[in-house]
Amino acid sequence: MEEYNQSVDNRIYDTAFVKNLFNDMSKTYDRVNYITSFGFSKRWRKQFVNEVTLSEGDVVADILTGMGECWEFSLNQIGQTGKIIALDFSEGMIQHAKARKDKLRGENIQILCEDVFNSSISDSSVNAVICGFGIKTFSNQQLQKLSIEINRILKPGDIFL
Structure with missing residues (x-):
């Protein structure tokens, strides 16, 4: 039984597994998220984004953007002078x-259907990187890789939330 639990635990961090999961969930994600959060999901996102001070004209990378x-x-x-670069690897979520x-x-929203660990976002090109809920899908090792990628795309001294 312990071997089974370990294989299931490791599978939840597998990129293909997570991608398929979000592709499948994309059909009902918005509705289920609203219901299971008792309607608070929109409020949480607003509070989350308002934690960072963005300025007119900033470029924001919304990694693991989901449905935006x-x-x-x-x-x-x-x-109007700012830009959002929205990145997700789930085709289903990107469609929404x-x-x-x-x-x-x-x-001004650029949508990229790409892997967050190998994105086409230019080095030091964004003022802020936000990631609403996607971090929960990563292992500790993946989080280390993600921090390197975030550091690569952020302008020096700017912010990740």
């Missing part, structure tokens, strides 16, 4: 993110 649920709160701070972007006409 944090965008409206970032856009309130960075304005693109639909959300279509509703936000005129906003």
